[in-house]
Amino acid sequence: MATDSNNASATTAGIAVASLMAVGSMTSVQLGAALSTPTLESFGPMGTTWLRLAWAALLLALITRPRILSYSWPHWRGAILLGAAMAGMTLCYFQAVIRIPLGLATAIDFLGPLGVAAFGMRRAWHAVWPVLALVGVVLLVHDGSDWTVDPVGALFALGAACGWATYILLMKRVGQAFTGLQGLTMSLAVAAVVATPWGLAENGGQIPLPVLGITIGLAILVPLLPYALEMMALRRMSTRAFGILMSAEPALGTLVGFAVLGQALSPAQLAGIALVVVASLGAVAGE
Incomplete structure (x- = not known):
């Protein structure tokens, strides 16, 4: 009995730590997005994304010193697939947001982790959490205006959603196959090459020297720190709970906009935040 109690406590503690890691990841992403605006406008989203991935891979390689020659083909296959998913979801997302409203792109993109959450359901009643999360995200990102959908932009957003879903599944697999963050190092290197x-x-x-310096800092905020935190979080929790927890990112972004930029929150957005929080807590409690 004591052993079972200790195991349960350890599991609960692990899930709590994983949840904090996920929140830390989302916070880093939002901060990185806020600080990236000038560089994105001057250097372009594709170039900025590429340099971020390249710097992140280089910095992490210096830290982890991956044993490249010791990896088997299954290790390489996982790293290659994850790296391709990283690059694909990022590049598709930026192609989407230049064609359709950011809120709509975010809502479509969230179909990726939502699909992972739904696919990982163990019981029928677990469906309530992804449904609540979806409704909450729609309330958060829809500002009440009419959305005119560019079909190409919508397809890119769907591509980003598929990439995000694939990323979650592969990140867990690669995290379990490699020790430490070596798998992430190899995957980031592949993503940089693809981008x-x-x-x-x-x-x-042509890369201006100031951009090289700026993107080092941006690479730490996104993607280096978030990806590392997410890999460690996925070692401690299921992809289902992680997928639903990711719905908190639009809510976090909305709260940051309110606290930092003074952007007003509508009643619909407040309701959306409440639904996302309830869905996230329900998903984690059900682990």
């Missing part, structure tokens, strides 16, 4: 043609094409291969 290179897009980044170079956007700016003709």
Whole structure:
């Protein structure tokens, strides 16, 4: 009995730590997004994304010193697939937001983790959490105006959603296959290579020195710190609970906008935040 109690306590503690890691990841993403605006406007989203991935891979490689020659083909396959998913979801998302409203792109993009959460349901009543999260996100991102959907933009957003879902599933697998953050290092290197043609094409291969310095800091905020936290979180919790927890990111962004930028919150957004919080707490409690 004592052993069962200790195991339950350890599991509960692990899930609590994983939840805090997920919140830390989302906070870093929102802060990184807020600080990225000038660079995105001056250097372009594709080029900025490429440099972020490249710097993140280099910095993490210096820290983890991956044993490249010791990895088997299954290790490499997982890293290659995860890296491709990282690059694909990021590049597709930025292609979407230049064609359709940001709120609509966010709502479509969230279909990825929502699908992972629904796919991982163990009981029928667990469906209530992804449904609540979906309703909450829609309330958060819809400002009441009419959305005119560009079909190309919507397709890119769907591509980003597929990439996000694939990323969650592969991140858990790669995190379990590699020790420490070596799997993340290899995956980021692959993502940087995949994004290179897009980044170079956007700016003709010309990279101003100030941009190189700025993107080092941006790379730490996004993607290095969030990806590392998410890999460690997924080692401690299911992809279902993690997928629902990700619905808190739009809510967190809305709260940051209110606290930092003084952006007013509508009653619908307040209701959306409440629904997302309830869904996230319910998903974690059901672990």
